[in-house]
Amino acid sequence: MCRWLAYTGSPVLVHDLLYRPEHSLIVQSLSSTMGAETTNGDGFGLGWYTDLPTPGVIRSTEPAWNDRNLEEISAHIRSPCVLAHVRASSGSAVQQTNCHPFRHGRWLFMHNGSIDGFLTLKYDLAMAVDPVLFAGIEGSSDTEMFFHLALTLGLEEDPVGAVSRAVGLIEETGRRHGVDFPLQMTVGMTxxxxxxxFRYSSQGRSRTLFHSADIATLQQQYPGNQMLRRLSEDAKVVVSEPLSDLKGAWREIPESTCLVLHKGQEQMLPFEPQPRLVES
Known part of the structure; x- marks a missing residue:
């Protein structure tokens, strides 16, 4: 499917996040070890926050491992919050408007997985999107539709509840159309x-997702690790697959779980869909 990375903490050079780890996201774009596909070369995207009102976003259909502009730009951006994504299309076109992350106001949204039978469900799902928001859908991917459903269902006021309601709507719609397992997802948004x-799938067999262990503890365990020394103690990293083989550095996020990170604090919440029947 895809691979993604998210960082929160003190401002960090984006190039360090994307290129320095031994199993970096750039390496994963060419040779993933835990994904459904080894190669994630159908484009990439980068989102980052500064003191401006909305986040910056760049997206491209080029493979991340072969894009000199990404390497150049990332070496000149420092940010306290970064989302990065490398894409392996699950069926929608390889075009810039289908690359993650997607942006609405201050929100960024990215996804690894798919809505099964999306072309069959697409009309019903599109009709459930708030007409005011519908004009913001630029591409043809299931992820962008998912994002706009969550926005419709209150993401800006109740982020976890909105995603739960969107998942419930997708599953109800899919099962009405005879799709047994409508959704596979790891989602990152901020x-x-x-x-x-979020880590969830209708089948209960979700794609991999990990978060970093306590940075201060790791810095004590590995005092010579240059990458760890660059991170603040409140830094948190969430990844589709680990960026290194450091023992104890990565913890798997459990099935059907939402991880919430805020100012260095983390909270694990059980996640389940909220059914929301839609009319045929």
């Missing part, structure tokens, strides 16, 4: 202040 990661 408003630049709080980051939310």
């Amino acid at each position: 408003d630049g202040e709080t980051f939310y990661a």
Whole structure:
């Protein structure tokens, strides 16, 4: 499917996040070890926050491992909150408007997985999107539709509840059309202040998702590790697959879980869909 990375903490050079780890996201774009596909070369995207009202976003259909502009730009951006994504299309076109992360106001949203039978469900799901928001859908991907459903269902006021309601709507719609397991997802989203990661699938066999262990503890365990020394004690990293083989550095996020990160604090919440029947 795809691979993604999210960072929150003191401002960090984006190039260090993307290129320095031994199993960096750039390496994963060419040779993933835990993904459904080894190669994630159908484009990439980068989102980051500064003191401006909305986050910056760049997206491209080029493979991340072969894009000199990404390497150049990332070496000149420092940010306290970064989302990065490398794409392996699950069926929608390889075009810039289908690359993650997607942006609405201060929110960024990215996804690894798919809505099964999306072309069959697409009309019903599109009709459930708030007409005011519908004009903001630029591409043809299931992820962008998912994001706009969550926005419709209250993401800006109740982020976890909105995603739960959107998942419930997708599953109800899918099952009405005979799709047994409508959704596979790991989702990362943020408003630049709080980051939310979701791991869930209708089948109960979700894609991999990990978060970093306590940075201060790791710095004590590995005092010579240059990458760890660059991170603040409140830094948190969430990844589709670990960026290194450091023992104890990565913890798997459990199935059907939402991880919430805010100012260095983390909270694990059980996640389940909220059914919301839609009319045929």
